Amino acid sequence: MPTADELYDEAIQVQQQGDLEGAIARLRDLLAQHPDYALAHGALSVFYSKLEKFDEAIQHAERVCELEPEDPFSFVALSLVCQKAGRIAEAERALWQARQAQAAARYGS
Numbered sequence: 001m002p003t004a005d006e007l008y009d010e011a012i013q014v015q016q017q018g019d020l021e022g023a024i025a026r027l028r029d030l031l032a033q034h035p036d037y038a039l040a041h042g043a044l045s046v047f048y049s050k051l052e053k054f055d056e057a058i059q060h061a062e063r064v065c066e067l068e069p070e071d072p073f074s075f076v077a078l079s080l081v082c083q084k085a086g087r088i089a090e091a092e093r094a095l096w097q098a099r100q101a102q103a104a105a106r107y108g109s
Contacts, residue, residue, distance in 0.1 A: 004034040011043065020047055038067040042074075045081055054085035065097070072102040 002010070007030040015023035024047050027040045034040070041060040048057035061078040068074045075098035082091035 004030060004037050004040075007033075008037070008039055008043070011040070015043075015047065020050065023047060036067055038064050038074075041067065042077065045077065049081050049084055054081065054087075057081045058085060058087070058090075065094075070101055070105060072098040072105065074098075075101060 007026065011023045011026035011030065014026055024044060027044050027047070030037060030040050031044075041063040045057045045060040045064065048054070048060065058078070058081050061074075061081045064074045065078055075094045079091045079094035079098065082088070082094055
């Protein structure tokens, strides 16, 4: 049985071949087996954003933030998706959370 990393790599290969919907399907299958696999949620956020399915993109970006709350980049990515969706208040809140995570990483909690 393939590992989560292998399934993720396969999905990315499908996306790189130009099949965004196929990649999304593979990532959703991966998450059915490994619901806390942050990379898959992050990729789904990006792919849904490309398709302008912003509700789905934001949902997956938020999940990454839940899974990796200490990673400032997770919140920056959420902020960018919210900006694309026109949700400026949510984008600003996510950016503030990124700064908080960065400060915590730098100076301790």
